[in-house]
Amino acid sequence: MSSRAGRGRAAVLLLVLAGVTALSAVPVWFTTSGTTALAGSVDISVHGTDVAPGILAAAVAILAAGLATGLVGRVGRWVVAVVVAGCGVLVVATTVSALSDPAAAVAPVVAAQTGIGHLAGPVASSAWPTIAIAVGAVDVLAAGWLVVASRRWSGPTRRYQATTAPAAPAATPDERADWDALSRGDDPS
Template identity: 40%
Template sequence: MPVPDVTAGNTAKAAGTPAWARKSTLVLLVAALALAVFGTTTQTWITVSLDPDQVGQAGSAQTALQVQGSKAATTVTALALVALAGGLAAAIAGRIARWIITAIIVLASAGIVAAAATVLADPLSAAQGSIAAATGVTGSSAEVGVTAFPAIAVVVGVLLALGALLIIPAGRYWKSRTKYDARTTGSAPAAGPVDEIDSWDRLSRGDDPT
């Protein structure tokens, strides 16, 4: 019975990998989008014009308040870090684990979009914590303005979910990463282009990619 040429199959598979399905491309895409969401939370999301009477009660000369995204929507920061960790983990995960990781990133993205959209819908409520800290008064009414960063977080959150969903079809082109996914053992390493992630995985298995 003829033995299938696994090496040749892997070579053809690597050579036929579309650019969008390359592991390094998708991992970098998800990581960049997650970092972009995280970056928006370091910027001002809400500007608040405080009531001078309330500011006087607090004994402060500050009448304008800038609320960062990390304070207006605290969950966005945490969810962005979850998505970042998930994207990096997908690089070394097996087939089943990639499905789980993709679900986690999509859920994190949905949470990011929901939290940022809530700020856009009701910025005064989102700023109440910062207003109370500045004036010592809770439930205050004030003039608020919203910057572009919550909307940017919504857009990037949607793109992050779409990028995560690409992991599933792209995973068909990725070589097996664990002994549980491998169809054969002791076969020669696949020929073709090898990216940095492939080299690292082969080193972790004791192979010398050079």
């Protein structure tokens, strides 16, 4: 396997993980009911993005890490792996926090929709928080795979780095040549 194919595979994996991580927070995680002054009891659906907004932030960070995979050197790969692992831990931690006390997690959403922060019924959980925990664990595993796989990659390309060419000696003093030399970063004096 060439280093270019390995980098591409890692970048695609991280981009897919970013999408899956974001998608795990979009569906309805909890349902409950609240009371309003005008409508009485209303059913309230609470999305994962409402109770665990850190998951979307983690997905954006994983997306950036995936894009950076093709650009960074050896030390940068370690930074990318640490970022991806940290994002996976963030996904798991915020989801576990929401699952540990669902009533407290949904109370701000109920208050925003009803004007009253009091729940009128029990909180029912869907399977999506469990899926989000699994996705966070996969994010951490992907960071470990990235560390192992990146050992075989070569350094970043020097294609877009500035090159310094030796300055040609000036035969006669010329103001324009002096200004051109300054523009190139050479000292004409």
